[in-house]
Amino acid sequence: MKISFIINGKPRDVEVDGDTPLLWAIRDGLDLKGTKFGCGKAACGACTIHVDGEPVRSCSYPAKMAEGKSITTIEGLTSDGQLHPVQQAWMEEVVPQCGYCQPGFIMATAAMLDKIPNPTDDDIDDNIINVCRCATYYRMRKAIHRAAEIKAQNS
Numbered sequence: 001m002k003i004s005f006i007i008n009g010k011p012r013d014v015e016v017d018g019d020t021p022l023l024w025a026i027r028d029g030l031d032l033k034g035t036k037f038g039c040g041k042a043a044c045g046a047c048t049i050h051v052d053g054e055p056v057r058s059c060s061y062p063a064k065m066a067e068g069k070s071i072t073t074i075e076g077l078t079s080d081g082q083l084h085p086v087q088q089a090w091m092e093e094v095v096p097q098c099g100y101c102q103p104g105f106i107m108a109t110a111a112m113l114d115k116i117p118n119p120t121d122d123d124i125d126d127n128i129i130n131v132c133r134c135a136t137y138y139r140m141r142k143a144i145h146r147a148a149e150i151k152a153q154n155s
Contacts, residue, residue, distance in 0.1 A: 008076025018064030045130025097134035
């Protein structure tokens with residue numbers, strides 16, 4: 001079936017079975033490889049994207065549910081060549097170790113900061129529930145607080 005949506009600000013169509021996970025429509029159908037496959041069960045968060053501004057685990061989100069929606073992937077997080085505050089903070093704090101899960105963490109963090117601009121450690125614990133096998137959680141927490149500072153400065 002043909003599914004139409006806006007992805008990273010551009011109207012796009014993809015031809016896939018409607019029950020295909022959106023992750024595969026994005027990676028294979030649109031050749032946007034930043035969103036990663038982790039577990040296939042919506043548990044690890046490596047595949048996190050935004051659908052109409054909400055974080056979604058794309059490995060378990062049927063492509064047909066994306067019809068007419070606005071989707072943002074890690075490739076679309078930058079704006080006019082400017083890094084998103086979360087991306088900037090991730091670089092400043094040298095967060096990634098292997099880096100595989102980081103697009104999902106960045107997307108989850110960006111969504112959280114839209115709702116909670118100055119998160120506490122408890123807010124982070126309650127909202128950022130992705131999994132990192134390298135256990136870079138300490139650096140991520142520092143980067144999340146730094147991203148909140150950068151975002152506030154840019155407002």
